[in-house]
Amino acid sequence: MYVRNFGPPSLSPDIQRLLVPGKSEDRQQPISQLVDIPLVTHKGRTTTAKLIGNRAVILQLFYTRCDGTCQGTTALLSETSKVLGKRLGKDVAILSVSLDSTRETVGDIKNYARIHNVPDGWYIAAVSPSDANTLLKQLRLPEVKLGGDGRIKHTEMIYYGTNAGKRWKMVASKAATPNLLAKMVMFTHNTTMPAEAFTPDL
C-alpha cells in the first residue's frame, strides 16, 4: 500500500538514474565596471576609472592604421558627438582605445585626434599590450593578433555604459545612427530621463 508523503519525496531508482551530478565551476565575473587600466590619451595620462568618473562612456576599439570599419565608426562617433552637444564631456565621454599597442605612438594618437577634430570629452587612447588584452577579455573578445598584412582583426561593436550604474550595453556600429546612439547612451545612463525625452531628435 502506498503511504502518502507530505515532504520531499524519496526518489525512486528510475528518477535517481536521471540525475547527473553538477561540477563545480568558476565563471568570469560579468562586466560591472570597466576594468581600470592606464591610458595614454591625446590629452595626457589617466586611467579608465578616472576618465569615466560618474559619466557614461562610449567605448570604441580601433587602431589608427585601420583602413576598414574604424573609419566608419569614427565618423559615426564624430556625428554622435555633435548630437550629444553640451552633454559630451559633462554627462558622456567617448573613449577610443587603440588595440595596436606595439606600433601606436603618442604622436599617432595625437595626430589621429587632430585629423578627426576630436572635441573635448572624446579621448583617443593608447594602452599597453597586456592592458589591451585585459580589456578585451572583460568584453569577452579574443586577444589582439597582428596579421601578416599589418591588419588587426577587431570587433565592430561599440560599447556603452556607466561605471556608476554598473550598466553596460553594446551595439553593432552599423546598427547605430548618431541620434539613436546618443539616445541609447543617455537612456542607459540617466535613470530619470522621461519617456517624452526619447524623441527622434533627442
Added chain:
Amino acid sequence: MFLKKKRTVNAVRPFVEPLPIPQRLAPSQGILSQPLEARMYSFGQPNLVVLEEKEALHQFHPDIPPTLMWTYNGTFPGPTIVHRCGQSTVIRRINNLNPNYTGFGIVKTVIHHHGGWQAPVDDGWPTDYILPGQQRDYLIPNILPEANDRSWWGSSLWYHDHVADHTAGNVYNGLAGFVQQFDAFDSDNENDPSPTALRLPSGQYDVPLVFADYILNTDGSLYFDQLEDKGQVGNLFTVNGKIQPYFNVAARKYRFRLLVASQGRHYDFHLSNGAPFQVIASDGGLLEAPVTMRRLYMVPGERYDIIIDFSQFPLGTQIALMDDLFHTDGNKPEGIRVPQPQLLFVVDRNAPDPSQVPARLNVIAPPDTSRVVATRRIEFDRRNGGWQINRRFWNPTRPLFTAKANTTERWNLIVNSGGWHHPFHIHVDNVRILSRNGRAAAVPLHERGRKDVINVPGGSQAQVLMKFHSYTGRYILHCHNLGHEDLYMMGWIDVRP
C-alpha cells in the same frame, strides 16, 4: 590587471521544494488613488488589476541564499492575470523599483501583454517606459477581433518587461508573469453543466508552469552577462521560480500551461517514463483537436497547454518532466545529450475527475490565402556584427514596412545560416503556419493553430499567414531570443487604416 572569477552555484539537490503555483490576481477593490481615464471604459466597466513592480527577496532553493529580484507584487513569477472573454481588464502598472539601483537591467520599465489582442498603445512599445514612482494604465479589451469566431481567443498568455535595449536584463531580474484566458466554452469549470462547456481540468488541476534557466552566484545574487549577445543559457532549471521542484499530483487529468520564459534556451519536453500527453492549445488558443505527443519542442516566448492523465499510473509513481537539449550558448541547441529533469510529479492520491478532453476543442477555419494582398520576405540574419531583420537593425523611427489594417499577408520567415535559430514573435495579431521549408505537410499538427511565436531553425524557412485586424499603429516583430532582441533584432510595422 586581474579580472576576478566568480563562483557560481553548479549543483543543488533536486526535488526538495514543492512547485509553487502563482496566485491568481484578484480585481482591485476600493477607491482608486487616481481615477481611470475615459478611454479605459471603451468596452464597459473594466476589471482593474494592479501590478506593482518592486524589489523582493526570492528563494530559488533552500540551499542557496535568497536572491534580490524585481517582482510584480512581490513574487517571482508575478501573479497570474485571469481574463474572461467579453470582460475588459485594465492593468494598472506601478513602478516602485529602486531608482538608485545599479547593475544589469534598467528601472525604466515597459510591460508587454504577450499574445493579447490590444491596441498598439497598450501593447508595450519599447520606449513607452515609466520611471520609478510613475504608473500607467493599459486597456486589455478581451474581445474577439472577429465577432463570433472564438478561435481568435487565446488560452495561455504572459506578461513581461519589454523596454528597449534592456528587455533581457529586466526579464531575467524577474519581471514576468502568467495570463490565463477563459470564455463560455473553456470556462474554468470542469463541472460546468452547460452542454457546450469543454470541461477541461480546472481549479487546482489547471497549472501554469513557467520555465526559465538561471545562473546564480553562491551568495544568491543573479549572474547575468550584459554583453552576452547570443542569449544567456543557465545551468539551473527553474519552474515557477523554484529549482527542480516536485509536485504531488492526484491520479487524474491535469492541464499544464507550459511557458518558456528563458533568455535563449530551447526545451524538448518529455516524460521520463516515455508516456504520451495531449497538446490542447498553442500560443493563440485551443487547437481544433488534442494532439497526442511524446516530445514537445519549445522556444523562448512560446506556450503550449498539455493534458497529462496520471490516472494511468499507480499511486507512488514518480515521473519527471524532462528536457535533454544541450546548449553551449543561446544561439541553438547542440542536440540531445544530457537528461535534465525539470519537475518531478509524484502521484500520491486519488481524486475524482469530472474533467474531460473533448475530441473537438475549437473550430479554426483553414488558412484563407485567397485574400492575400502582399507577400513578404522576412529574413533573420547576423550581419555587421549584430542581429538583423531584412538587413536592418531596430530603429524606433523607421518601420520595416507599412501594411493596411484588415488585410491578409503571406510572410516567408527565413533564417539562411545554420548557425542559429530565431524564435520569431509578432505583437498584436498572430499568424498561422502555412508551410515549413515549402511543405505544408511539414507543419506538425500542434503547430496548426494560431501562433505568435514560431521557431525558425537555422537554414530553414516557415511560411505564415498574417491577418491584420482593425488596430492601426506600430506592430512590433522581433526574435524572442532576448539576447538577439536586445542587439536590435527587432522591427516594427506601420499598420495604417
